[in-house]
Amino acid sequence: MPELPEVETVRRGLQPYLEGRVIARAEARRPDLRWPLPPDLVQVLTGARVTRLLRRSKYILAELEDRGSLLLHLGMSGRMLIEGETQGEFHRDPAILPRHDHVVLWTDQGTRITFNDARRFGMVDLVAPGATHPLLAHLGPEPLSEAFTPEALGRAFAGRRMPVKAALLDQRIVAGLGNIYVSEALHRAGIDPRRLAGAVAAPELVALVGHVRAVLEEAIAAGGSSLRDHRQATGELGYFQHAFRVYDREGAPCPRPGCGGTVQRIVQSGRSSYFCPLCQG
DNA sequence: ATCCGGACCTGGTCGC
């Protein structure tokens, strides 16, 4: 499900309920998700104070006072549910099956925070104090940071013979993009997803970096995109899906003013790409 | 080294 904007939306929703709070109780309801849960997960979390809630790429990091960090990835279908004692403020969608509640935390303020993940592509792990988690070690720059420049992207693309679509999905090149926002950014930048990454010219890199930033910022402002699974941590829907220009819009007219093309779907590396063959050259 | 396809897992939708 969740790409950078969805994960950032979830982080912002959780922040008021977790940051500064002590985890009074923790429960792991199965031994594994994508990988085994740390055997000492409940022990480490119980009594830990969350000092900060951070995001890196599509990962959420809950920094624990003197105990390292809790690392979360929502995979394709993961959600974080917040349920408080003040009933009514949050109501649980009956479509979210309790049998997929895998990790549950209770804070010292009585808030229950649940990691629910039907497909179990998500992950939960601990990071030791001062350590870098192996999954975070080789990530590329954050696309909304100053490190993500046309020059840096050009260096990462140089000599690459893979399609630019695949290169933008490579988290070592830039961290946090997924299938939706790559299609959207390439359309905005007017670049055909089949072009080889190493053949994207300097002016196009400038446009691409600008459009990646813009589409991510707009999506965050809209609370992310809700297709099948994504909900904000508060249970609200994101609404950026209404602003898609090409993603999941096969056969629709290209929204670029004056273009007149038709949105096409192709499969690259086994995944759908959406683009306009007329204005993406 | 680079790149691609398969694997992981469940559930929703669509066509027959």
Added chain:
DNA sequence: TGCGACCAGGTCCGGA
């Protein structure tokens, strides 16, 4: 209505 085929926002890994 029921059933099977296909598709889905991610990413690790093995083999070419």
